[in-house]
Amino acid sequence: MDSLAEFSSVTRDRRPRRNAVQAVTAGAVVLAVAAGGAYAAGLGPFERDTGPDPAAAEQARAFLADWAAGRLPSAAGRTTSPGTAQRVLDSFTAGLDITEPELKAKPATEAEDGTVTVPFTARMPVEGLGTWTYESKLPLREQSDGNWKVDWTLSVVHPRLSGTEKFRLEREETEPPEVTDREGTALSGAQFPSLGPVMAQLGGGGGGTGPRGAIHLVDRATGKVERTEARFGARTVREEGPVRTTLDAGWQTAAEKALAAHADGKNAALVALRIDDGEILAVANSPSSGFNRALSGTYAPGSTWKIVTTSALLLKDAVAPDDVVDCPKYLTVGKRFQNVELSAHPGATFRKDFTESCNTAFISLRDRLDDGELGEVARRYFGVGQEWHVGAPSYDGSVPVPKDETEKAASMIGQGRVQANPLIMASVTATAVSGTFHQPSLTEGDTEGHTEGHTEGDEDTTRTTPLPRGVVAQLREMLRATVTDGTARVLSDLPGEIGAKTGTAEVSDDQDNNGWLVAHRGNVAVACVVEEGVTGGGSAGPVVRALLGAAPADSE
Template sequence: MPESEHPVPTGRRRRRLLSSAAAVIATATVAAGGTYVAQWGPFEPDKPVIAPAAVAQAEAFLADWAGGRAESAGARTTSPDQARTALRNFTAGLDIAKPALTAGAASAAKDGTVTVAFSAKMPVTGLGAWSYDSRIPVRRQEDGAWKVAWDLSLVHPHLSSTEKFRLQRQDSATSPVTDRHGAPLSAGVSPSLEPVLDQIAHRAGAGPRGVIERIDRATGEVTGTEARFGAEGGASAGQTIPSTIDSTWQTAADQALAAKGGGKDAALVALRIDNGEILAVANSPAAGFNRALSGTYAPGSTWKIVTTSALLLGGAVQPGDIVDCPKYLTVGKQFHNVETSEFPGATFTKNFTESCNTGFISLRGKVGDGELGEVAGKYFGIGQKWNVGLPTFDGSVPAPGDQTEKAASMIGQGRVLGNPLTMASVAATAVSGSFHQPTITPDAEDRTTTTALPTEVVTQLRRLMRATVTDGTARGLAGLPGNVGAKTGTAEVSESAPNNGWVVATRGNVAVAAVVEGGMTGGSSAVPVVRHLLEAVPHASS
């Protein structure tokens, strides 16, 4: 009987079919040179190995290039002389001071080439940083060593044998920034203005401008633009840039920090109460970080102006109410008053003027957990985005996570943050009733939304701040001409660091805030600074 006539069990028949199919696929695989393994099979092909030595060579090349060691960087390539010349011409021709080169991911090709990606940040002197990405190919040489496969395109993807780069510096404006009266401002007279003037000029587009162009090596024709520096359509040379700064207040502010700051890091802001225009910004040291506008500090007891507003708005307390002021009060942790003072049977007014922490904390149950932040934002603009005309930190009042944090926030500690700008604005709002977004350039648009404080609350805040000068912790400001009101603050930094000293003050149409880092108390450190300032400026200049 022919084989096909004999019945075959189903299982054995399936195995034969599978075996036959496998044989066919195996044959096809051999005929196709391994296509099955590379494309169809269940196993991934062997991936090219990334040699650590190749990556190390690429990273060393970048380090030499960034460090200005063109000779050493060139020696790591397959064309040392060409590499040295190109690297030197690139940095010198484009006036690049010190490249910042960061190696990224590495990959390997089938031919063994290892490619290392990198990001470049090229600081062009006087203009800014030019950033781009490129790649470094590294290949094994006949002697087994790894070398950077030199090509102009690894310096920049658009650099080639037919195209190169050219730096064109454009006429930069030498526009002076003027004060509110049109007089030129000088960092030589007021050192604190140096970073401020640079920022104002940059915002107005008055800084240096330039462009890196790609040009044809043969014809010199511009074929593209790689980078632009400086603002387009900014101030032209000779055009003045106005600011709200008042030269008299600014000079006095710098002198006050120099005379009474005790050589400590400190900052001060003075602004107009009726419209928020900044009259003076002073920092010590003058150069570097602008702590007056961008600092993030616990405002300490100066924040009690906001806390008092919340209590008065809710009818939780009146100035004549008895609010006991013990030495200590425990809410998760022990809180105390400055120098552990105490005032048994004190009125709320006494708590305010003597800055009693324990008395204020004892009233925490009379405000909602998030109420301080709501009042700060709604009436004082704190936490909203201000458009001052310069980079600023506009305050922060997060909702407390527990009762200990809530207790701390009542006295301007915990996670409550501000700086002289925000606290000068708080003082201005308290005595005027309306928030005016601070500005340092006349064209700064106010995008905030706030509500005016009730007249009766404003009246009470004014009386409390005046009493702090006549009978409280701001006695150091007593005797000055004008109806000066104030609130001092002592802000804890850490268990090991000395406290920061604070004061906010108002006189006429000007509000001032000052902080002295490590000043211990506001009365002993910040008050003398503000007194010096107010003594130096005639009351009429307010």
Template sequence: MPEYLSTVNRRRRKSRRTWRTVAVVAALCAAAAAGTYAVGVRPLARGGAGGAPAPDPAAVSQAHAFLADWAAGRRPGAAARTTSPDSARQVLDNFTEGLDIGRPVLTPAAATRVRDGAVTVPFTARMPITGLGTWTYASKLSLGRQDDGTWKVDWALSVVHPDLSPAAKFHLEREEAAAPQAFDRHGKVLSGAALSSLGPALGSPDGGTGGAVGRGSVQLVDRATGRVERTEATFGAAPGTQGGSDVHTTLDAAWQSSAERALAAGVHGRNAGLVALRIDSGEVLALANSPSTGFDRAVSGTYAPGSTWKIVTSSALLLKGAVAPRDTVDCPKHLTVGKEFHNVETSEHPGATFLDDFAESCNTAFISLRGRLGDQELGRVARTYFGVGQDWHVGVPSFDGSVPVAKDETEKAASMIGQGRLQANPLVMASVTATAVSGAFHQPRITGKAEDETSTTALPPAVVAQLRTMMRATVTRGTARILADLPGAVGAKTGTAEVSDDEPNNGWLVAYRGNVAVACVVEQGVTGGGSAGPVIHDLLSANPTDPS
């Protein structure tokens, strides 16, 4: 099935402020330590203060890259940017051991030039501790120019934390407080044991200690004796008090259970995420992850969406009348735009219509239409009509999509088919699907009190009708035929996104039926229809009617 193959550019992962009432659910939902990091680095200031000489931009760039690699969990890459890669790798790997740290955010301050032209970059580290809160502290990087002219971070234990030393390390002491109950949309109690995927989603507060569900502290201890030198940070309610109030969510217990079963049966141990939501309101009915403990891929993941993004690309083209579904848009085997783009198995469809290209997911056809969109048009449509990249307040930490302006024609070609630097996750793509088939964006949410600061424009009814027709054709005669036996007018779009030359592709599938939109990504799934397809098929089969 034609899908573009290009390297995923894993960059900015944005965390969101968590509502206290949602974070409180972590104890009930069996939250576990998050095992994946997300980039949270703001741009570095480059100028010198008070007329002092500005730091070398190359040094500033190296500092930025080090913090980005560390925050993203690319620890070998971060270590390679230091003067002692082996020692740095070992320390970065071991620093969070036993601390239950989730997704750190590293915020650099202005860089300064010091003696001999060396550069210092202070930064603030925010380390979210599962079920407790965020440990915040300050440190700094010192960078020196090497003999070969490059800049390196001068490695020392104090880079990671000023008080980390050969004699002292950090230890997490935890004491759980009483936890409230969480309820689904019908008032049914949600069980953390039965619905384990909720742990990663609801268990990582992102706004300090206000969302704590337990009590605990980070302590500096003597490495040899274990003696506590001092308490570095404390979290949670006072002893004898309850951690918070009962929480009412938008989730549907039946859909949630079905989603977890579908992932467990369908992904064969691979990493995966899934979100189902109501089209008319954006209310999340189910979110599931594989593994069910650890990083919340469904809501906070950052993936190239692959050809599922052709829903947005098609919307941009249809909105300006640049193409119509019945127009002929040839689908050749190859197309060169700075590099060679091709379809999976180098398939071709001479004389195909634009509808055919969508249903069969022809990359070369979509790339051939890139000149009909302005350089910023794809991002503008994504933001204006689909809310992608705006600030969503879902009720849990979320990544809300990113559509950077293409740097050149090659990247613009990649963006047309959901590659390059485009990033999304199942929450984003379920919302995109819901918007495409209804015309109206509704901010996704998991709690009833999540605020909405988004502003979007409705898609014209004619464009919505065309998108629905193309997504339906994808099921009846295209790459999503795995869903063709389901009752109801199911529409869908498959996607495949390459992670690297050495890894199998990620598989994507988005679908809608009635008032439900669903999206699933399976890491190393090879194809969307073959990996995510069976998962969504099982979920819709288990829930043949719309939720109330």
């Protein structure tokens, strides 16, 4: 192993400026492979006569995309020192047990000497522990052939990585906890494979704790710890006995069987929870080991996000279900947006736009919301972006203020930098049909275990406002119509008054779209994502249909 690229995992206690160029879309570009990839809005709608060369920022984003996707030879080839870069990137991710990084580029800046710098945020999931988040920068220089490359230094990977200091991962593992469902039925990873990584994060029974660990910065020569960069895992002592969860063995069984039968071997995840109190009934992932996509994934939610967009529009009286909002095949806002399969519905009502998931219609209404209004509605009424304490590590969503009109258009349809996962979208669905946000929970009477190691003494600090009854009634009616007359017809022959919304989320030019479906029946809300599932109805639809068809009586 290269001496400058050494990382180790230790287990202990086995217990120049350009004129007249078109600017790249302002704002951070999300490069999220663990979460299902990235959405690149393309060239922005405005021109400027000064600023960094767009080709430099493009090279930076490509480097981050390759690194996040594990295409390390390609990433290294975009640097001034490919051999060294590849060895360092490989040893960094492998030595620290990092799986599926998420890297978000920020706007580029240019120095007087022509060097371009692209800052970025790194979210590094450490297998079985949590997520290490930090900031770094990519320096880029124009080469003699006119191309831009990342000017390679160790600090590209992390600002504290150097020739004299490296990182070391230390784990403190304990025996897996005993876990039961809400009725006291024992749950095991052998019986419920999807719960393996989840149960390990709950904290142990019998006075034990869940997996703990830390990433230390150490002296390369002596191994002395210079500082601790991140800690993971709670150190609280629980009362004797198994960890009692809110899970339901019947729902969990149905969820795991539905994914096994209908995810077609693709990465997929789903969550089912009670509408009246947010208690989680099932968490399932495919594959069943490794990254917990259901709770910690970061995905563009696609058209399932139109539930939130519709709420924002209805709250403002900006549109009504019977208003005519045309649905053309294309709409250009800096880039060309289109509908799935190039569908069009001339003279459609807003209700029709919702049930047929018309992207262009929703984007045409963007001027009726202020730039930050969608994110404010998501936070205030749905709790998205607030800090959740579920009882296990979770990602709680992000809806940044759009940087330009193209990004605002994308956010209206759950793209751009909007990020969620099945946990968030199941909660969004529950809030939409009940009017009240209930922080999801996985363990009874326990608010510990939030992501990124913040687990001791955490309390529910979410603060939300109920949706008006009129808005809830309109949302329920449109969700129901999506099943009876729209894109969620895959659920139409199941018993019960099911409401649903499909979603198809762009990932990248070389990856198929992710498929989404959210639904509610009785007192249960469900959300499912299938990576590269192409369409929501065609991929996530059969999973949710199988779940609802086999699940026990809805939790009252």
